[in-house]
Amino acid sequence: MTGYLLKHGRLLDPAQSLDMRGDLRMREGRIAEIAPALTPEAGETVIDCTDCWIAPGLVDIHVHLREPGQSYKETLQTGGAAAVAGGFTSVCCMPNTDPPLDSPMLVREILERARRESPCKVYVVAALTQGMRGEAPCDYHALKQAGAVACSDDAFPVQSAEVMRRAMLGCAAYDLPVVTHCEDKTLSEGASMHAGAISAQLGLKGAPGSAETVQIARNALLAQETGCHLHIQHLSTAMGVELIRFFKAQGVRISCEVSPHHLLLTDAACAEFDTDAKMNPPLRSEADRAALTQGVLQGVIDCIATDHAPHAPFEKAQPFPAAPFGILGLETALGCVLLWNSRLPNPLEPLQIVNLLSTAPARLMGLLAGTLQVGAPADIVVIDPNLRWRVNSAELRSRSKNTPFKGWELIGKARSTFVDGVLVHTAE
Ligand SMILES: [Zn+2]
Ligand SMILES: [Zn+2]
Structure with missing residues (x-):
């Protein structure tokens, strides 16, 4: 070699x-x-x-590679190419594929295919419930044996507290982090952006911040009881930062990530009905954005993850309410984070930036990555x-082009x- x-x-x-x-x-x-x-x-x-x-390769613990089933949006190969172009060497792919990654066979299949097809290392976050239907926990022992590093129903957050509690007990037994997209669907039903002045002006239904915070609180309370490692995905609200600060102080095993877009953009990006600014959780207010920035600076937020979510141009070309949620992240993450950092009165040191994008996320998911140690x-x-x-x-390696940047x-x-x-x- x-x-x-x-x-x-x-x-x-x-x-x-x-x-x-x-x-x-x-x-x-x-x-x-x-x-x-x-x-x-x-x-x-x-x-x-x-x-x-010269840094350890970046680690993105939240990406959607769309295989199996949606290779017109992204593939293990194109997603992997986008990842390494963005400086990432390890990514964790989410299970909301078609079919969902809820069985050891599917987890093994993706891991094996990724080794052949993706230039970037791929780890699998398996489904938290069977079929991601939020009804019955998966066989966590089997998923872990197959190589899953965590479990999540990301795009389809478990609505029943009782099911979530059982899922957490199951994951805790096998030391699998429970990774959650926090959204109470009764509060966000039919919404296509953040509920605020801009949504009112555009005449679009918005989701209030409480759609996120109600479930952060619920999941954190359940994590406290069950002892599982709870990881909160793509934090988007100021109150979410405060809740995580509170539960960390209580000694709960809770960690969280923020996306580059929630650090840089607000719901104002939706003002021209740009569907490339439509994602879930939505871009929120300037007060939320500023609080997320403080959350990173104060160490309440543990790491940055992109929620890379490719969608085909014909899907994003639909009217705003009908277009799917999600934007690309892998190829712009580093440039966005350094741009965000350059705007801070007291920018973070390079070592802290590398920690947020590599060492910290690798540790959270237990990946052999994120260090320049000799022998690694x-x-x-x-x-x-x-x-x-x-x-x-047009120059992006991703199969899709949906970026607000x-x-x-x-x-x-x-x-x-x-x-x-x-x-x-x-x-x-
Ligand atoms: Zn999500
Ligand atoms: Zn996601």
């Missing part, structure tokens, strides 16, 4: 609190050596990383943190991405 020597970069590894100028050597798929200066060896490819970060798999991204580039949706100038891009020491992406 070809060896690579990355030279003159800024080595960033939150797992070791490492932030230093230096070189990194990869050999036989692993990180072989890190030092202030390494001498090239025969046959080794040297890559100059001056002015760049050589899943590495070389990032140019200063590159300003414009999003051209089309035409935006973002900051920072993955220059080279390595998975197990193999160069899987180089920026043009």
